Amino acid sequence: MSEPTATHVDAESNSVQVLPASFYPSRLSHASHRRREDGIRALLPLESRPGLISLLVGKPNSETFPITSMQFNIRDTASPNGEATMQLTEEELNDGLQYTFTNGLPALREWLFGLQERLHGRRKGEGWTITIGAGSQDMIFKGVNALINPGDAVLIEAPVYAGTLTIFHTLDAEMIEVETDGHGVCSHSMREILENWPPSKPKPKLFYTVPYGSNPTGSTATLERRLEVLALSREHDFFILEDDPYYNLYFGPANRPPSYFELERDLPEVGRVLRFDSLSKIMSSGLRVGFASGPEAILRVMDLHSQAVNLQASSFSQMIALKVLSAWGYDGFTAHTARVAQFYREKRDVFEAAMQRHLAGLAEWTSPEAGMFFWFKLLGMEGDSEYIIRTTALERGVLALPGAAFYPNPRKTAYVRASFSLLPEDQVNEALRRLREVIVEVRKANKRG
Structure with a gap:
């Protein structure tokens, strides 16, 4: 069977070759094919038609909502007192307290379309769309479920974010580890696996x-490796799930590589990258606002x-995020993320x-270029950090995470992940002093044994 041919899309004179809708059905999961649209939500967009009187949705009447106004302050370096006051209008408050569309508040989606164009050069109308979820973890879960059947093989960089491993374990996916180093994913290893x-x-x-x-590693993939992964995705027909919560927490060299989402635009065909972004690290983790950008056929599922499952992400959280983002504008957003x-x-x-x-002398590490973690290897620990971190270090009053938690398949490892995002300098110093004592003591005991 011949592959569907990429279709030409002219987004305001920018030429893009987009994979057609017919490319996706055979690549979606069985569960995706069984999903059916909610009959009520399918008609919800029609309520905005001028002159229409809607008897459709059982929305609660806003007159019964106990919250009647909302005002909050945000940090503002341009203000004399360092803060600016935000006030939700009556219309904004009503929208935030009411049901909205499954894919998110329309105004917030439009703002995010503009953000993706600014950050990644991807313009609306180029065969991709945006949907908003309850954090990027919510979006990743649904993206993986849209594509994977139980037992399917998936490529996963190792070590990798532990929270995602539970998703693949639940689907009984066969997780094929692709090694990484201080320069990100080892694309040559991926090529060897696939060939x-x-x-x-x-x-x-x-x-x-x-x-x-x-x-956990803090590494950032180089441009050369990203380009090879993109080439392999076309050669071997797989999707790239780009989970990028630390994109705006980059503090490495100025010539940082573009995202997969941006790089894909220059390929002969577009439509294999599914990108996940989050406001958790740059605005608030408690808002639970994340969004996915990618092929319309996948985001539809x-x-x-x-x-x-949950009808939609919180309208209220989305409205607060929209209010702040709109006040900043794209330049203000860029300035804020630079400060973060x-x-x-x-x-x-x-x-x-x-x-x-x-x-x-007791550990080795590579300095991270983004994010909030150090990934370091304990020396002289016989290849396993599990016991020393979970037991001995904990007893001495310092808590970190053994590296074994970040590998798709069980193993021993001498690596440890430590977060540097919260602690003040004195507590950082004390924590690592305690850890040093533990390592020295264990190493002495090992020598005696």
């Missing part, structure tokens, strides 16, 4: 990656999933200075 894949076995359907400030990145750069530097003081 030696058993001919009788279906190839992996997707590759999951955290390309900037990878959780994700929206059907939402209709069956600088904040975490300083946190990283404080933490690394303490590591040099206390762990030099």
Whole structure:
């Protein structure tokens, strides 16, 4: 059977070759094909038709809502007192307290379309869309479920964000580890895996990656490796799930590589990258606002999933986010994220200075270029950090995460993940002093044994 031919899309004179809708059905999961649209929500957009009197939805009457006004302050460096006051209008408050569309508040989606054009050069009308969820984890769960059947093979960089592993475990996916190093995913390793894949076995359907400030390693994939992964996705027909919560927490070299989402636009065909963004790290984790950008056929299935599970992400959280983002504008957003990145750069530097003081010679690490984590290897620990971190270190009053939690398949590892996002300098110093004592004591005991 011949592959569907990419269709030409002219987004205001910018030429893009987009994979057609017929490309996707055979690549969606069985569950995706069984999803059906909510009959009520299917008609919800019609309520905005001028002159229409709607008897459709059982929306609660706003006159019964106990919240009648909303005012809050945001940090504002241009203001004399460092703050600016936000006031939701009556219309904004009513929209925020009411049901909205499954894919999100229309005004917020429009703002995010503009953001993706500014950050990644992807313009509306180029065969992709946006849907908003209850954090990017919600979006990732639905994206994976849109594509994967139980037992399917998937490529996953290792080590990798532990929260995503539970999704693949639940689907009983066969997780094929692709090694990483200080420069991100080892694309040559991925090529070797795929070129030696058993001919009788279906190839992996997707590759999951955290390309900037990878959780847990802090590494950022180089441009060369990203381009090779994109080439492999076309050669071997798999989707790239780009989980990028630390994109705006980048504090590495100025010539940072573009996202997969941006790089894809220059390929002969567009439509294999599904991108996940989050406001958690740059605005508020408690708002639970994340969004996915990618092929309309996949996001449509994700929206059907939402209709069956939670109807939509919180309208109220979306409205608060929209109010702040609209007040900032794109220039203000860029300035804010630059300040956030600088904040975490300083946190990283404080933490690394303490590591040099206390762990030099006892551990080795690569300085992270983004995010909020150090990934370091304990030396002389016989290849396993599990016991020393979960038991001995905890007893001494310091808590970190053993590296084994970040591998798709069980193993021993001498690596440890430590977060530098919260602690003040004195607590960082004390935590690493305690950890040093534990490591020295265990190493002595090992030598005696």
